[in-house]
Amino acid sequence: MSTTRTRTLTSLLAVAALSVSAGYGFARVFPPSDLLPVLAVAAFAPLVLSAVLSGRLRLREGRTPLPLWPSALLTVVVWAVVVSATLFREVSGGLPGGPALRAAWSALLDAPHGLLSTILPAPGEPELLVLPHALVWAATAVSAELALRTRAPLLPALPAVFVFGVALVLGADGPGTAYPAAGALAAATALLVLLRSRARLPLRATALRLPAVGALGLVAALLGPHLPGLGTPYDLHETATRADRRPQSVSPLDLLAAWMRNGDEKLFTVRTSGATPGNYRLAVLDRYDGTTWSSGAGLTRTGGRVPEDPEERRGAKTLQQHVTVQSLPGIWLPAADRPSSVGAPEGTSLSVDPDSGVLSTGAALPAGFTYTATSRLPSYDAERLRYASAAHDPARLALPAVDAAGQPIASVRSFRKIAERVTRGSTQPYERAVRLADWLRASYRLDPAALPGHTYRSLEFFLAGGGGGTSEQFAASFAVLARTLGLPTRVAVGFGPGTRTGSGAWQVRGRDVLAWPEVRFAGVGWVPFQPTPGESARGASAAVSPAKPEERQRAKERESTAPTRPSTPSHTRDEATGGASGSRPLPVWLTAPLALLLLATAYVLYALWLPYRRRRRRRNAPDARRRVLGAWQQITERLTEIGLPDTGAHTAQEVAAFGVEHMGGTADQRLPALATLVNEVAYADRSPDPATADAAWADCAAVETTVRARVPRRTRLLRLLKHVWRRPSV
Amino acid sequence: MTQPPTRIADTFHTLADNIERVLKGKRDTIELALTCLLSEGHLLIEDVPGTGKTTLARCLAASIEAEFARVQFTPDLLPSDITGVTVYRQNTGVFEFLPGPVFANIVLGDEINRASPKTQSALLEVMEERRVTADGTTHPVPRPFMVVATQNSVDMGGTYPLPEAQLDRFLMRITVGYPDHASEVAVLKDLKERNADPESLTPVTTAKEIAELIALAATEVQVADALYDYIVRVVAATRALPDVRLGASTRGSVALLRAVRVRAASQSRPYAFPEDVKALAGPVLAHRLILTPEAELSGRTGTEVIDEVLATVPLDRGARV
Structure with a gap:
């Protein structure tokens, strides 16, 4: 075999390596187990096709290759056949046909937006996997033709670089890192140039420059993320219009009283491992219209990952939960605190609210439905909490101040008076929240049979001492009072840990239902409080630890010996604290x-x-x-x-x-x-x-x-x- | 055997020394005229009266053992007075061509701008193609062939400016200028010894040798690709200046190259370099430029334009590292 032909054909190996490397850039977009089979087909099939159809395998040296158009045409046709027979085999029974091709084409057009509106890694569904399949296939075909029909040493690498660029953009929000794929791509490019270059590389110069290039690359890789503006890559996911699904379901807070009345009803079982289970969060309600607390969650599809709240600090304790639903109305999936990942049987469409981290399937949960969730329980720094300012979050401060007729609602003023009276003398936002919770817990009694409702009038009645209330009234009252003080507050609805039924197994019943308020502090995130009497005594939840009596006592003692710090407007403090936490990007x-x-x-x-x-x-x-x-x-x-x-x-x-x-x-x-x-x-x-x-x-x-x-x-x-x-x- | 550039240089300087015996203090001008001669080009000498224009031409002719003719251009001069005329011989019954003064090795056209344009045009063919066509018959002129024309740059009344086509046929346009003080004193002293007469000069070479040297200069002097490139860029730059209505032609590039080769050879150098181009670009190119009326009104001259070009056109980048 002549040298030129050997060089051309061996460079196809480098092309294959390039395509696989570039395709592996999608490892941040799809789980590798779903991606690799796609790459195996898309990186090698067009390569063989181009090698055969170019005529390079049989023609003698110096002869012109066969025309390009049959190769291009067949590449497209074979791709359609392959994609019909693999990814879309269920559409037309494994045979290429109109329905499969139409489905593949439609999926190909929708896949970019689908990926941009999905929390990565995306589920390995054919409708999404078709995109890397098509891109890698096309890049391989173009690279192979360039390698076979031109003498340019670097040109065949360009399609792979393009694909890698697409993968980088789509995977900007994904887990893991693109460094392995980038390194492999660089190595494959070097191999390609080495195989195709006709110029003799001076050994000494190469030996001197390669380590220098490597060192520069290493320095760039290490320093790059720390350079201003480069730490967080441009993420198209933030600009893409997400197909948010607003939950159309009865508010769990409205169901709370019913669950309490049917306390023995089995809702779900949890098999846990790792940390001790605490409360399970079912839903988060952050909008209040004076009548109802509702959820402003925008549910986004996820392949299993739940994005982290950049403000919150997670501890080392991890809790694995295997949940089996018995009778749980609504669309929400309970999980301990804010989960980091969730897994469900194949075919289940999982959604997550990136803001609060609550999970949903988007449909009513059937009995026997199982899923897994992993949560890293938060840990709070008491010292940091003590001086933390309230976060800047106007949406979570909103309280309707006028009624439908445009008349001022007198209740709001009375709520503010109560809150100011209760928290008089305290200067720090956290201390105010603690005093509110203490006051509610000490002043009112828990009555599981109390009438449901959390309208302004219900809360006024409750706060006026008109009988006890459930955690619904306690949490809702706390939230409204806290908002009048300028503390961004929301109401979480969930369950206690339930009753232990065996080793690592817990039965959660209706009586375990619980609502609690959460306050957002700058640089800390959402912190739960327990204003409901008796609930804190359970002591089962790590999430409520900051509000435990003994810790509050310690905080008071520290405050009495420490110089009093002035209470500053929350906006300024937000920024300062956020900057100090190191989790926010540098200001412009x-x-x-x-x-x-x-x-x-x-x-x-x-x-x-x-x-x-x-x-x-x-x-x-x-x-x-x-x-x-x-x-x-x-x-x-x-x-x-x-x-x-x-x-x-x-x-x-x-x-x-x-x-x-x-x-x-x-x-x-x-x-x-x-x-x-x-x-x-x-x-x-x-x-x-x-x-x-x-x-x-x-x-x-x-x-x-x-x-x-x-x-x-x-x-x-x-x-x-x-x-x-x-x-x-x- | 003497190396070709050295042989050219020897003859060149012998001729220059000989002419300088009469035309004192004008070595540069003499060398330019000799460069034009060995480039087989035509010379236009333009200056004020009394500076030695005609003397230079006569000295040149007197220093070479060659046929010399002089034509005094006047308004009533006819083309046939220059090129020749065909007459009918009654005794033989045939037409016979009587060659005009142009059939010489060196033709001095004195005060060329005083002849009518029709007469001036009679020189167009012979200057470019070195032949005269009369009554359908072509008559070649002897080689080497050089027209040395003079014209007065003042007292323009009753003159006819040379057309562009004819100016372009002159390889160089030079000026003689006034001599310096010492040279002028020497001129006066020589009057007493009758050494100021060009006729006192003895020929130091022959027309045949000049023809050989012309051929040698064209073939034996090395010109690098970088220098070709530089010449073309210099000439091209004259076409892109805002003050220039019409830049130098390709004939200008060719003329510059021929002159550059001769200058290198005259210095016993077997190769040409950019200094040659810079030394000759003014005399070779300036008279080929037609400036815009605005530039002329503001007093700009072709020589200034060429100087500007030479100061801005970079040397060839091929020689860079």
Whole structure:
């Protein structure tokens, strides 16, 4: 087999590696177990097809390859057949047909938006997997044809780079990292160039530069995420219009009384492992219209991952839950605190509210439905909580202040008076919330038979001492009172841990239902409180630990010995605390100057390095002729610093005359002779010996020394900075 | 055997020394005229009266053992007075061509701008193609062939400016200028010794040798690709200047190259370099430019334009590292 054909065919191996590497960039978009089979087909099938149809396998060296159009046509046809028989085999029984092709085409068009509106990793469904399949297939086909039909060493890598770029954009929000795929892509590209390049790579230069390139890549990889503006990649998911589904379901808070009345009803069982189970959160209600607390959740499809709340700090304790539903109305799935992942049987459409982390299937839960959830329980820093300011969250502060007729609602004013009276003397938001919870717990009694309702009037009646209430009234009262104080509050509905039925198994019944308020603090996130009497005594939930009596006592003691800090407006404190937590991006006013500073530093470094590199390249030119000319160019450039016009229009003799006139010393003899040598080398093909080139560089060094002595360092530096992008014209 | 550039240089300087015996203090002008001669081009000498224009031409002719003819251009001069005329011989019954003064190695056209345009045009064919066509018959002129024309740059009344086509046929346009003080004193002293007469010069070479040297210069001097490139860029730059209505033609590039080769050879150099181009671009190209009326009104000259071009067109980047 001839060398050229061997090179062409072996470069197909590099193309395969490129396609797999680029396709593996989708590992942040899909679970690898779903992705790899797709890549195996899409990266190799078109390769074989192109190799066969190009005629390179059978034609002799020097013959032109077969035309491109049959290869292009068959590539498309075979893709349609393959995708019908694999991903969409269920549509038309494994055979290619109209319905399967229509489904594949429709899925291909919808897949980008589907992926952008799904919390990654996306489920490995054919409707979504068709996108990497098509992209990798097309990239492989184009790369293979370029490798077979052109001699360009790098061109066949471009389609793979494009696919990798698409994968990067789509997977910006995904778990894991793209570094392995990027590294593999770089290695495959290097292999491709190595196999296809006709130029002999100088061993020494390669040996020196490869580690340098590797080190630069490492530095970029390590520093890149910490550079201003680069830490968080641009995420198209944030701009895509998500197909949010607003929950159409009865508010769980409205069901609370019913569940309590039927306390023995078995709702679900949980088999846990890991940390001790606490409360299970079912739904989060953050909107109040004066009558009902409802959920503002926007449910987004997920492949199993639940995005983290960037403000919240999770502890090391992880709780695995295997839940079996027995009788749980509604669409919500209970899980401990904010889960980090969820798994459900195949075919279940799982959704999550990225804001609150509550889970849903979007449909009523059938009896016997099982799913798993993993939660990392939060840990709160009491010291941080003590001085935390209330978060800036106007939506969670809203209380309707006028009625339907436009008349002011008097209840709001009375709620505010109560809240201010109860929290009088406390300066910190957390302490105010604690006092509210303490006051409610101490002032009112729990009555499981109390009438349901959490309207303004119900809460007024409850707070006026008109009998006890359930956790519904306690949580709702706390939330309304806290909002009048400027604390962003929401109401969570869920269940206690239930009754232990065996090793790691818990039965949750109706009587375990519970509502509790949560307050959002800047830099801390949502913190639950227990204003309901008796509920905190259960002590089962780590989530409510900050409000435990003993901790509150410790906090009070610390406050009494610590200097009182002024209560500052929440907005300012929000930003300050958020910045200190390190979890928020740098503010724009800081990012822009930092970026400019970084650019300026890079500019200065480049300006300083450029002349050094240019001189080194000239001095180390491969032959004496180029070294002589390089020395002359170096001299000419230096002379421009002392007044030689930088036009490039001066002949060697003119330059020498200028040097003699302006420098004196040994230049009188050296420069004219060197100018003659330069003319002979440049225009008479004279080949100087290495000693002559060395002598020329010695003259150059003498000129440089003289110029350096004459031109102030500041002037030289300014000149370097000014002319950094200008190619030397002299 | 002497190396070709050295042989050219020897003859070149012998001729220059000989002419300088009469035309004192004008070495540069003499060398330009000789460069034009060895480039087989035509020379236009333009200056004020009394600076030695005609003397230079006569000295040139006197220094070479060659046929020399002089034509005093006047308004009533006819084309046939220059190229020749066909007459009918009654005794033989045939038409016979009587060659005009143009059939010489060196033709001095004195005060060329005083002849009518029709007469001036009679020189167009012979200057470019070195032949005369009369009554359908072509008559070649002897080689080497050089027209040395003079014209007065003042006292323009009753003159006819040379058309662009004819100007373009002159390889160089030079000026003589006033001599410096010492040279002018020497001129006065020589009057007493009768050394100021061009006729006192003895030929130092022959037309045959000049023809050989012309051929040698065209073939034996090395011109690098970078220099071809530079010449073309210089000429092209004259076409892109706002002050220039019509830039130099390709004939200008060719003329510059021929002159550059001769200059290199005259310095015993077997190769040409950019200094040659810079030294000759003014005399070779300036008279080929037609400036815009605005530029002319503001006093711009072709020589200034060429100087500007030479100061801005960079040397070939192929020689860079």
